[in-house]
Amino acid sequence: MSTHKEVKRITTHILQEMKNRGEKISMLTAYDYSMAAIVDEAGVDIILVGDSASNVMAGHETTLPITLDQMIYHASSVVRAAKRALVVVDLPFGSYQGNSKEALNSAIRIMKEAGAHCIKIEGGVEISESVSRILTAGIPVMGHLGLTPQSIYKFGTYTVRAKEEVEAQKLREDALKLQELGCFGIVLEKIPAKLAKEVSESLSIPIIGIGAGRHCDGQVLVVHDMLGINKEFKPRFLRQYADLNSIMNKAIKSYVSDVKTKSFPNEKEEY
Numbered sequence: 001m002s003t004h005k006e007v008k009r010i011t012t013h014i015l016q017e018m019k020n021r022g023e024k025i026s027m028l029t030a031y032d033y034s035m036a037a038i039v040d041e042a043g044v045d046i047i048l049v050g051d052s053a054s055n056v057m058a059g060h061e062t063t064l065p066i067t068l069d070q071m072i073y074h075a076s077s078v079v080r081a082a083k084r085a086l087v088v089v090d091l092p093f094g095s096y097q098g099n100s101k102e103a104l105n106s107a108i109r110i111m112k113e114a115g116a117h118c119i120k121i122e123g124g125v126e127i128s129e130s131v132s133r134i135l136t137a138g139i140p141v142m143g144h145l146g147l148t149p150q151s152i153y154k155f156g157t158y159t160v161r162a163k164e165e166v167e168a169q170k171l172r173e174d175a176l177k178l179q180e181l182g183c184f185g186i187v188l189e190k191i192p193a194k195l196a197k198e199v200s201e202s203l204s205i206p207i208i209g210i211g212a213g214r215h216c217d218g219q220v221l222v223v224h225d226m227l228g229i230n231k232e233f234k235p236r237f238l239r240q241y242a243d244l245n246s247i248m249n250k251a252i253k254s255y256v257s258d259v260k261t262k263s264f265p266n267e268k269e270e271y
Contacts (some may be wrong), residue, residue: 128181196209
């Protein structure tokens, strides 16, 4: 049972309806026009312009180096391609922490300059002022709890979060707080499936998981990971749906070979 083939555009309201009737929500990342067009055409409900672009597109080790200007560049490329999916854009590290006025300005720039539909922001109670300010401006906000990659140096590891009760309890409280503030949804990353199930069932807003088990209201993956373009990254939660790395490698080798052996271009490929 798939949503709204007839729908022109997925909205936060439609996502809420999907949760209410138990239809799972699909979400994938995209960072450029061509990939976003493919993802959108395939029927994905939400496209996340993730700060994972820092890793996937720019080759950085963490998500920290990517700037607001770079996020706006990626987001505007994706927005031009997305005809149906809701486009969510990450506020990058340093564009909202500790200063709710700066957070609002960052969110406004993403909405105005990229034409995005909403923003995603990492953290719980400690960023509530920023979340409130952004929402007051009429910008929809998605939360992000559990493993929050922008805090990698605080955690010191990309391991599963909230296994201990103290951290689990904080996550429950943070999730509830984000819902109370008015977030339309929350991403839960790399937490125990049991905890994610509990949060999904106790909250009324959609909960999207990545490495958070099957009981969330939806799932998100990085598109380069699930298509097998990246070979190195193989966590337990990743299901690889294709091996594009091998397919592309083979195609490019064939091209190189055809150029070297002078079989490309042939007479039919000339003017």
